[in-house]
Amino acid sequence: MSLLQNLRRRLITGPVMQDWPGLIEAYRGWLPVSDATPVVTLHEGATPLIPVPSVAERIGRGVKVYVKYDGLNPTGSFKDRGMTMAISKAKEVGCEAVICASTGNTSAAAAAYARRAGMRAFVLIPDGYVAQGKLAQALVYGAEVLAIRGNFDRALDIVREAAESYPVTLVNSVNPYRLQGQKTAAFEVIDALGNAPDWLCIPMGNAGNITAYWMGFQEYYQAGHSRTLPRMMGFQASGSAPLVHNTTVEDPNTIATAIRIGNPVNRDKALAAREGSNGAFLDVTDAEIIEAYKLLGGQEGIFCEPASAASVAGLLKRSAEVPEGATVVCVLTGNGLKDPDCAINNNDAAFHTDLDPNLETVAKVMGF
Numbered sequence: 211m212s213l214l215q216n217l218r219r220r221l222i223t224g225p226v227m228q229d230w231p232g233l234i235e236a237y238r239g240w241l242p243v244s245d246a247t248p249v250v251t252l253h254e255g256a257t258p259l260i261p262v263p264s265v266a267e268r269i270g271r272g273v274k275v276y277v278k279y280d281g282l283n284p285t286g287s288f289k290d291r292g293m294t295m296a297i298s299k300a301k302e303v304g305c306e307a308v309i310c311a312s313t314g315n316t317s318a319a320a321a322a323y324a325r326r327a328g329m330r331a332f333v334l335i336p337d338g339y340v341a342q343g344k345l346a347q348a349l350v351y352g353a354e355v356l357a358i359r360g361n362f363d364r365a366l367d368i369v370r371e372a373a374e375s376y377p378v379t380l381v382n383s384v385n386p387y388r389l390q391g392q393k394t395a396a397f398e399v400i401d402a403l404g405n406a407p408d409w410l411c412i413p414m415g416n417a418g419n420i421t422a423y424w425m426g427f428q429e430y431y432q433a434g435h436s437r438t439l440p441r442m443m444g445f446q447a448s449g450s451a452p453l454v455h456n457t458t459v460e461d462p463n464t465i466a467t468a469i470r471i472g473n474p475v476n477r478d479k480a481l482a483a484r485e486g487s488n489g490a491f492l493d494v495t496d497a498e499i500i501e502a503y504k505l506l507g508g509q510e511g512i513f514c515e516p517a518s519a520a521s522v523a524g525l526l527k528r529s530a531e532v533p534e535g536a537t538v539v540c541v542l543t544g545n546g547l548k549d550p551d552c553a554i555n556n557n558d559a560a561f562h563t564d565l566d567p568n569l570e571t572v573a574k575v576m577g578f
């Protein structure tokens with residue numbers, strides 16, 4: 211189905227978009243697929259771009275801020291965009307097993323799509339540093355989960371070697387099809403706004419996503435679908451900021467486990483995106499991440515993971531530099547439900563426990 215046909219079908223079916231076919235069909239002409247590619251999809255993509263006025267108000271000067279809520283993908287993170295491509299292409303060449311290292315979301319997505327394709331999925335995770343929701347997903351989707359005593363970077367070294375020695379396909383973001391799928395998020399942003407935003411704020415771990423967005427923005431720009439290109443603003447956690455400080459971090463540490471990565475695979479491509487877009491990288495502390503996380507949840511009703519909140523934390527930290535009247539998009543990479551421990555330990559909610567079970571007590575607590 212062409213994009214035009216697809217848009218037409220959307221018009222006919224109305225705003226509910228029951229017919230969204232997944233991003234490979236929606237953007238087929240922009241992706242390295244052919245009739246020989248068996249499309250493995252959970253109808254990922256088409257995530258909403260949501261205005262966040264409470265963030266915009268903090269910046270003022272007529273700035274418009276949106277979040278691209280990619281936590282609404284089928285497994286709850288943007289990793290689905292890359293995985294539909296990586297698994298479809300792996301199936302096309304007859305692969306029967308995939309492997310990845312993961313801080314959690316890649317393993318959830320790899321597990322789901324691999325099982326849908328009838329493949330085995332092996333996932334290596336840093337023992338004790340994967341959020342509960344993500345681990346639960348990998349287990350339920352039937353992955354073979356290997357928790358190692360070591361961090362993500364070590365796990366990635368191992369799976370890279372494994373993919374060279376054994377009949378398993380690597381589906382980390384070194385796999386070029388991952389980035390191809392992920393670039394569709396930039397297409398969706400432009401399709402929604404009619405143009406690229408002035409700033410694109412995004413958290414960086416392995417820096418595949420910032421690379422993919424930049425690729426997508428450039429492709430649409432070159433094809434005349436956007437008049438401008440955004441500045442790519444990449445954010446890392448202070449305890450895990452190898453790209454900000456142009457170094458590697460031996461022992462990365464942050465509450466935002468999805469970006470707890472000390473030696474990003476896509477370092478050079480991320481630097482090129484920064485340079486080509488006149489962008490900037492900055493680090494944000496865990497406290498700043500949690501403040502943004504609470505602001506999104508408490509003021510906007512948007513529950514994202516701590517890693518995702520780094521994009522909004524970074525925007526707020528650099529807010530003095532946002533041009534008057536600018537349009538800013540912050541990428542919310544993952545769903546808040548992924549990390550319930552973080553939520554329960556970091557909120558300002560009124561949570562009254564151990565109450566007597568009668569109306570009088572309840573009314574009193576309510577202040578009536």
Ligand SMILES: *Cc1c(COP(=O)(O)O)cnc(C)c1O
Pocket residue numbers: 287288289315316383413414415416417418419420468469515517518543544545
């Ligand atoms: C994977 C991930 C990131 C980091 O993306 P990279 O492509 O590795 O830079 C950020 N947030 C969440 C929720 C993720 O799952």
